Amino acid sequence: MMEFSDLYKNEDFDSWSREIAQKTPSKREFDQILSRSPRDMGLDDLSVLLSPAADMYLEDMAYRSRELTRQRFGRTVQLYAPLYLSNHCRSTCTYCGFSVGNQIHRLTLTSDQALQEAELVYEQGIRHILLLTGEDYKKTPISYLQEIVKKLSQNFRSINIEVYPLGMEDYIQLRREGLNGIAVYQETYNPKRYQQVHLGGVKKQIFYRLNCPDRAGKAKIRQIAIGALLGLADPPTEVLFTAFHARYLIQNYWQSEISISLPRLRPAEGYKQPPMISDRDYARFFFALRIFLPEVGLVLSTRESSFLRDHLAQICITQMSAGSKTEPGGYSGEESGQQFEIIDTRTVSEIAEALRQIDLDPVMVDGNPDTLSTPIESSLETSKSP
Numbered sequence: 001m002m003e004f005s006d007l008y009k010n011e012d013f014d015s016w017s018r019e020i021a022q023k024t025p026s027k028r029e030f031d032q033i034l035s036r037s038p039r040d041m042g043l044d045d046l047s048v049l050l051s052p053a054a055d056m057y058l059e060d061m062a063y064r065s066r067e068l069t070r071q072r073f074g075r076t077v078q079l080y081a082p083l084y085l086s087n088h089c090r091s092t093c094t095y096c097g098f099s100v101g102n103q104i105h106r107l108t109l110t111s112d113q114a115l116q117e118a119e120l121v122y123e124q125g126i127r128h129i130l131l132l133t134g135e136d137y138k139k140t141p142i143s144y145l146q147e148i149v150k151k152l153s154q155n156f157r158s159i160n161i162e163v164y165p166l167g168m169e170d171y172i173q174l175r176r177e178g179l180n181g182i183a184v185y186q187e188t189y190n191p192k193r194y195q196q197v198h199l200g201g202v203k204k205q206i207f208y209r210l211n212c213p214d215r216a217g218k219a220k221i222r223q224i225a226i227g228a229l230l231g232l233a234d235p236p237t238e239v240l241f242t243a244f245h246a247r248y249l250i251q252n253y254w255q256s257e258i259s260i261s262l263p264r265l266r267p268a269e270g271y272k273q274p275p276m277i278s279d280r281d282y283a284r285f286f287f288a289l290r291i292f293l294p295e296v297g298l299v300l301s302t303r304e305s306s307f308l309r310d311h312l313a314q315i316c317i318t319q320m321s322a323g324s325k326t327e328p329g330g331y332s333g334e335e336s337g338q339q340f341e342i343i344d345t346r347t348v349s350e351i352a353e354a355l356r357q358i359d360l361d362p363v364m365v366d367g368n369p370d371t372l373s374t375p376i377e378s379s380l381e382t383s384k385s386p
Ligand code: SF4
Pocket: 089, 090, 091, 092, 093, 096, 097, 098, 099, 100, 133, 134, 135, 203
């Protein structure tokens, strides 16, 4: 059966970078693209929207992007919180604070500690939680993830994971325990750059990672988030490949909702000077994605400023993290190494209020409230039983 790598191998990253850089659309050509149905758009149209030349039409892009977002998502912005379970990692990624060679305080939460952290998240009103680990298949094995997903599923409306890539059978097992979604970012779609920044560990296996969303799709995981870490290679080309990947997933796995995140590189332990990507360029990338793929969720994390987050939420963002800690035990005040520095340090209630002030509807609890009736303390008690 086909996997995304079969299509990916036919596209050349550097050729697309040159193509995007050379675009010089007239206003008439640009308007024709904006008026086209997203279904009729090809990668060539997207390359125009992503090109530096599109900057002069940024207002038009923002207008169209907001229109499509309102049609599909209304005014809702879902808030979720990350919960770091572990910062142990056996992979070497040159840009990440958890990279195996970094001298940071390593910690893997016990399942009791994880539930206590989750309780602190729950108390802030959050019911959508993202569990994260590094890539250490032994310290945080699948059985560990299953146990935590199962316990948290009693209280949280959705539980997603951003851990190491897994096999289809593992995803099926986790779905049965209550897993709602996965996030697996390719980091860079430039194959040469991928090898330069991923020096060791399972992460080095580019195609195993690239086809991970396929395995999740085959396992009928409800939400699949993909993305690129902007700053590792040519940013507009990364966004083009991410959109190409997302469209493939939409066409092949109808049971799954697809979302995209575009984290910009941030300083981390051992990585102090990420390349600069302007807010204006960054906004254009999101607008282009919304115009090309009106149905995808667009995610923005606390890596970005409150100013930018609030502005983009009015145009195209549909999911935001809130009140985030990026180290294991961070909500309880445990000392351990964080993955990256966050910028938007507002509390969950401050973020929710800021969104209401701009006439958006922050969603922390949705779906059937009956499914949330079990107090989280019961899970804690359950976990403490012999
Ligand atoms: S990016 Fe992921 S795999 Fe790489 S060092 Fe960080 S946690 Fe480990």
